[in-house]
Amino acid sequence: MNGPLLELTGVTRQFGGLKAVSDVTLSVPQGEVIGLIGPNGAGKTTLVNVITGVHPASAGTIRFAGEDITRLKPWQAARRGIARTFQIVQPFPEMTVLENVAAAAMFAGGVRYGRDAEHEAREHLRFVGLGDYADRDASALTLAMRKRLEFAKGLAMHPKLLLLDEVNAGLNATEVDEALALIRAIAGRGVTILIIEHLMKVVLSLCSRIVVLHHGELIAQGEPQAIIKDPRVIQAYLGRRYAGTEASNGG
Numbered sequence: 144m145n146g147p148l149l150e151l152t153g154v155t156r157q158f159g160g161l162k163a164v165s166d167v168t169l170s171v172p173q174g175e176v177i178g179l180i181g182p183n184g185a186g187k188t189t190l191v192n193v194i195t196g197v198h199p200a201s202a203g204t205i206r207f208a209g210e211d212i213t214r215l216k217p218w219q220a221a222r223r224g225i226a227r228t229f230q231i232v233q234p235f236p237e238m239t240v241l242e243n244v245a246a247a248a249m250f251a252g253g254v255r256y257g258r259d260a261e262h263e264a265r266e267h268l269r270f271v272g273l274g275d276y277a278d279r280d281a282s283a284l285t286l287a288m289r290k291r292l293e294f295a296k297g298l299a300m301h302p303k304l305l306l307l308d309e310v311n312a313g314l315n316a317t318e319v320d321e322a323l324a325l326i327r328a329i330a331g332r333g334v335t336i337l338i339i340e341h342l343m344k345v346v347l348s349l350c351s352r353i354v355v356l357h358h359g360e361l362i363a364q365g366e367p368q369a370i371i372k373d374p375r376v377i378q379a380y381l382g383r384r385y386a387g388t389e390a391s392n393g394g
């Protein structure tokens with residue numbers, strides 16, 4: 144495939160009079176980990192919802208792997224290899240952990256539930272460190288484990304692109320480090336990742352490029368070291384905390 148994996152051109156999403164996402168143009172190259180940052184209400188989750196077809200774009204076009212996917216429904220986007228995690232994790236509580244992963248696999252198509260699907264779901268659960276919890280009810284999981292389950296569900300969709308929405312929110316420092324290692328391992332499998340994240344330590348250690356949203360508009364994009372020194376980004380979001388600091392000190 145030539146060109147970027149994901150390409151947004153002039154994408155806007157309005158809710159009544161509010162432009163939650165306003166004229167956003169960006170491209171995500173195959174194999175990269177891109178950070179999406181910005182203050183609360185900047186439009187980050189809405190952008191993910193637009194890419195995945197949850198909220199259709201009000202204007203603009205979205206291309207994925209060379210195909211125009213602007214008007215696709217969520218299940219159609221999933222079948223093309225776009226998976227996402229949810230900011231508010233919402234497993235089916237009465238289903239087992241394994242069944243939650245299998246449900247995601249079925250949503251993305253390609254598998255009927257059976258021995259092979261179950262075997263594969265167990266592999267994903269082992270990969271994310273939930274191998275021992277496969278047969279427990281999802282309601283028994285801690286927050287950190289529910290976040291891991293989100294990763295396993297995403298992987299079960301065989302994603303080319305994985306959209307991560309605040310997978311580290313509410314986790315302690317050790318759990319964040321574990322999640323970081325997991326995200327690196329997923330990227331190491333060749334999955335392209337767009338990660339929404341407020342923890343700059345995570346963004347700076349994972350991302351080759353950062354995109355900044357503010358009031359729905361893309362106000363900056365570029366290499367991490369340039370972004371943390373960008374006056375518009377400092378004013379809109381970072382404050383003075385990161386200006387001129389080494390990446391390893393951020394956070």
Ligand SMILES: Nc1ncnc2c1ncn2[C@@H]1O[C@H](COP(=O)(O)OP(=O)(O)OP(=O)(O)O)[C@@H](O)[C@H]1O
Nearest residue numbers: 158161163181182183184185186187188189190230
């Ligand atoms: N379904 C909706 N209906 C109406 N307004 C919405 C809807 N979803 C989001 N918004 C509004 O769009 C704007 C962007 O919200 P969004 O959730 O995308 O921000 P965010 O950058 O993800 O913020 P946070 O960091 O708090 O998660 C906000 O003003 C929000 O209130």
Ligand SMILES: [Mg+2]
Nearest residue numbers: 187188189230
């Ligand atoms: Mg959000």
